[in-house]
Amino acid sequence: MAVQDSTRAWLDGVGRLPQGSSQLVISRGQQIRAADDPDATPSQRRAAARARSRMIKENLRLVVCIAKPYHARIQRSAALEFSDLLQAGSIGLIRAVEKFDPALGYSFSTYASWWIRQSIRREIEASGSCIRLSARQQQLRLKAHFAPPGLSHGELAEYLGVDPQQLNELQQAWKASQLDSLDRPIEVGSETTKLGDCLASPADVSLDQQDLHDAVARFRRRAPAEIAVFDRLVQGESQSEVARSMGISRQALNRRLERSTKRLRLLDPAARELLAEWA
Numbered sequence: 001m002a003v004q005d006s007t008r009a010w011l012d013g014v015g016r017l018p019q020g021s022s023q024l025v026i027s028r029g030q031q032i033r034a035a036d037d038p039d040a041t042p043s044q045r046r047a048a049a050r051a052r053s054r055m056i057k058e059n060l061r062l063v064v065c066i067a068k069p070y071h072a073r074i075q076r077s078a079a080l081e082f083s084d085l086l087q088a089g090s091i092g093l094i095r096a097v098e099k100f101d102p103a104l105g106y107s108f109s110t111y112a113s114w115w116i117r118q119s120i121r122r123e124i125e126a127s128g129s130c131i132r133l134s135a136r137q138q139q140l141r142l143k144a145h146f147a148p149p150g151l152s153h154g155e156l157a158e159y160l161g162v163d164p165q166q167l168n169e170l171q172q173a174w175k176a177s178q179l180d181s182l183d184r185p186i187e188v189g190s191e192t193t194k195l196g197d198c199l200a201s202p203a204d205v206s207l208d209q210q211d212l213h214d215a216v217a218r219f220r221r222r223a224p225a226e227i228a229v230f231d232r233l234v235q236g237e238s239q240s241e242v243a244r245s246m247g248i249s250r251q252a253l254n255r256r257l258e259r260s261t262k263r264l265r266l267l268d269p270a271a272r273e274l275l276a277e278w279a
Helices: 001-017 022-034 042-058 059-073 081-100 108-128 133-146 153-160 163-177 205-222 224-234 239-246 249-266 271-277
Strands: 185-186 191-194
Touching: 001 081, 022 108, 022 191, 022 224, 042 081, 042 185, 059 081, 059 108, 081 108, 081 163, 108 133, 133 163, 153 163, 224 249, 239 249, 239 271
Parallel strands: none
Antiparallel strands: 185 191
């Protein structure tokens, strides 16, 4: 809510800013270009700074107009807000003001629109997945998306202007970039929750195994004879072989195992899981 309030306040402020005429745009562009001269005087540089600031403020409405059509697209993304698009567009506007040259005869609004769109599109592409792709990888993915259907792997590589090995690497990068964020909001009935909250937590096998190892260590100290019998059975010896080596019958071994099981359970509550693991 605070982000929306600050964005609304920013938009209201932009709406009250004056807009410069085409003559003012040319004049201020000339002042900015004059400051690029190594022999520019301090007064010219100060005038250029003022002209740059005014030119940016007077064209912020252009940023809003260009960013609005992208609003529906970013509503499906948890990574971007409308304020992020406005910020990216403002950065593109600043870049356009710095590079604009009135002597070339271009309209500033047309020139700045290209820079603003490029900045917004790159921000969306960079935030569209958990793994960020380079600008060239993004361009190649877009080109591959509109490639003629039915192309083989080699034909697609030739169409993109890369070799087959590079295409394999690109496809791996494209596939990896499709990961989804566990923080992505999803609608469950009338409520909104995070994707990660809807997933069952896997059992922490590492902790379970560590608990069993700790229990074994405790039992070896408290009941070494019983543990030695269980160890032989776990290692693959049959009950008959163990009973024969101990000089007792198999029935006597079974009774001994039952008594050992009861004793181990009395020694430690964790014995139930440990005995189930041995079974």
